Amino acid sequence: MAARILLVEDDPTIGEVLTASLRSHAHEVVCERTGTGGLARARSSAVDLVLLDLGLPDLDGVEVCRQLRRIQPGCVLVMLTARSTEMDVVVGLEAGADDYLVKPVRLAELHARIRAHLRRGGATPGEPGICAVGDLVVDGLRHKVTVAGRELHLRPKEFDLLARLAAQPEVAHSRDELMSDVWDANWFGSTKTLDVHVAALRRRIHEGAGTGALVPRIVTVRGHGYRLELPAAGEDLPTS
Numbered sequence: 001m002a003a004r005i006l007l008v009e010d011d012p013t014i015g016e017v018l019t020a021s022l023r024s025h026a027h028e029v030v031c032e033r034t035g036t037g038g039l040a041r042a043r044s045s046a047v048d049l050v051l052l053d054l055g056l057p058d059l060d061g062v063e064v065c066r067q068l069r070r071i072q073p074g075c076v077l078v079m080l081t082a083r084s085t086e087m088d089v090v091v092g093l094e095a096g097a098d099d100y101l102v103k104p105v106r107l108a109e110l111h112a113r114i115r116a117h118l119r120r121g122g123a124t125p126g127e128p129g130i131c132a133v134g135d136l137v138v139d140g141l142r143h144k145v146t147v148a149g150r151e152l153h154l155r156p157k158e159f160d161l162l163a164r165l166a167a168q169p170e171v172a173h174s175r176d177e178l179m180s181d182v183w184d185a186n187w188f189g190s191t192k193t194l195d196v197h198v199a200a201l202r203r204r205i206h207e208g209a210g211t212g213a214l215v216p217r218i219v220t221v222r223g224h225g226y227r228l229e230l231p232a233a234g235e236d237l238p239t240s
């Protein structure tokens with residue numbers, strides 16, 4: 001599946017290697033060397049996926065990430081980071097990134113991730129047509145989520161994750177199963193991405209629910225994974 005990819009990378013060697021490799025997989029690639037250049041490019045042309053180096057010479061990578069997410073809400077945003085601290089990754093994911101790769105980037109992994117991100121709709125096992133859990137409705141065909149009739153605006157992977165959980169409410173899904181179904185069948189590396197997406201989903205569902213709506217919550221199943229369930233009668237609206 002070919003995509004329009006914006007690569008924002010200041011290191012010329014890495015930029016050239018990645019560009020050549022992406023083009024050899026039939027993607028359309030534009031490479032920008034600075035955060036300012038990347039943002040200008042994102043404003044002027046639609047892209048499917050952005051590969052964003054967090055260590056840029058002119059702007060803070062996390063801030064670029066936040067702005068890119070605003071400019072192109074529907075694109076897939078993957079951070080490239082040389083920083084190994086988990087904090088940067090978490091901050092970046094919270095700023096709107098869908099995923100991250102740690103440098104040096106392994107090309108096989110890069111292409112596997114890109115494939116997984118571009119494969120949307122219909123490919124998720126058990127993805128429902130329409131699926132309702134209490135007042136939460138996940139409409140896989142229209143790619144739309146509502147709570148008591150109000151639409152929630154979710155990022156692509158948040159939607160996929162919620163659709164996966166809502167397809168089998170009350171069933172505990174393991175972390176591996178969720179990573180493999182929603183992200184990639186051959187996932188390697190940290191699964192922190194999963195936790196950050198769960199946290200974001202909890203927040204969005206809670207904010208979108210308003211008072212009186214019967215909304216399910218994402219429950220942490222310790223040592224295993226997550227499940228979606230409706231609160232018992234009389235229980236307060238949970239946030240976690």
Ligand code: CA
Pocket residue numbers: 009010011053054055056
């Ligand atoms: Ca850099």
